[in-house]
Amino acid sequence: MPRFKVYVSDYDYPDLDIERSILEPIGAEVIGLQCKTGENLAELAADADVILQQYAKIYRDTIEKLKSCKAICRYGTGVDIVDVQAAYDHGMIVTNVPDYSIEEVGDHSITMGFMLLRRIPMYTQATREGHWHWSASGGSIFRFRASRWGIIGLGRIAQNISRKLAVFGFEVVAYDPYVSASLMKTHGVQKVELDELFSSSDVVNVMCPCTPETHHIVNAEAFEMMKETSVLINCARGKCVDNAALYNALVEGKIASAGLDDTEEEPAKRQDWKPEDNPLFSLNNCFITPHSAYVSVQALEECRHVAAENAKAILLGKAPLDPVYP
CATH class of the missing domain: 3.40.50.720 (NAD(P)-binding Rossmann-like Domain)
Structure with a gap:
């Protein structure tokens, strides 16, 4: 049995190899979803310890249902698609990747x-x-x-x-x-x-x-x-x-x-x-252009590494490198 469950709400990367290389060694199972809109995410990831989020909207109504979730870790800089205040109200940490692009x-x-x-x-x-x-x-x-x-x-x-x-x-x-x-x-x-x-x-x-x-x-x-x-x-x-x-x-x-x-x-x-x-x-x-200003081979790899490292730190009870506050 895995120690932790990390759900990826949605992703347009070819695989989740980077995330698994960082999180599986600490006993985390990485589960990829394609819940791009965020609808039904709470049901799909009901037992999540951490959610890695790309485009899915995660607002208060979803956050209230995620009873075991410790953090929402954004791929990217902006946090306009996550209710940061609601997350902290429910004991969750929010992180982003501020410098990668x-x-x-x-x-x-x-x-x-x-x-x-x-x-x-x-x-x-x-x-x-x-x-x-x-x-x-x-x-x-x-x-x-x-x-x-x-x-x-x-x-x-x-x-x-x-x-x-x-x-x-x-x-x-x-x-x-x-x-x-x-x-x-x-x-x-x-x-x-x-x-x-x-x-x-x-x-x-x-x-x-x-x-x-x-x-x-x-x-x-x-x-x-x-x-x-x-x-x-x-x-x-x-x-x-x-x-x-x-x-x-x-x-x-x-x-x-x-x-x-x-x-x-x-x-x-x-x-x-x-x-x-x-x-x-x-x-x-x-x-x-199709929301691609941030794209380079190096930037995409860095974004995924940092998001997964933030999740890893939280799961191990440590402070993440890139917390976001309300």
Whole structure:
């Protein structure tokens, strides 16, 4: 009989070999589920000692039914899909993996921004249609040096972005009510108010966590303030951007283009998603990747190792490396 039972709520990895290599030596059985939505998770994992969570939503109604569970260990950084307060109310620990994809998400954001500032997809489409001229992108192209890159949220990933952008000569500004102007200055970033960021930036780069405060932080009012030549990049949570307002802004030419790593409906967390659900997928000036900004071979391996090590520590009665508190 195993000493512990660790359920993986859902996963899109090819196997659970990494998790088993860490947890089986301490007597844990690792059981993989595919409960992507979180529905019926409490019944499927009723005897769980720990749950490793990828996309499943684990809220209070589920947590209340998990009588023997000691912890919910997230694969990834965000904890918006787990009720952290409810977990602690029921004696559970919540952990995440905060540092594994700082480079990847930063690089993905910059890559999207550079691609759209240089209007490379538009040029590519034009040449395929037989148009061979410098004006064939259909829009204005500006020099990187002295262009303004505005970042909403100056956490670790955004700090990484700002350091890399300095090499190209961008003026980097940021809005973050929780980071002081003096700390921003140490990263070569100027602190500005949100309205100024929207109205003056050539790139608006969303890098904040998804909270009630930041839900739809980029909305119709924001698009009214933005430059017609500006680019929106969102490699944070999809719900930080009002997708209906973004669609209208792109169709009406209020901004030039957008690059997203997730849409508001978050397809990875749905069983029955199809692109027709969101009209942004029909636009030729909106470019969407499948929530893959965090991906590299190294990042995926690190994420799985750290999540499993957090679970191992808790099962052995030790403090995990990456606790998250309400």
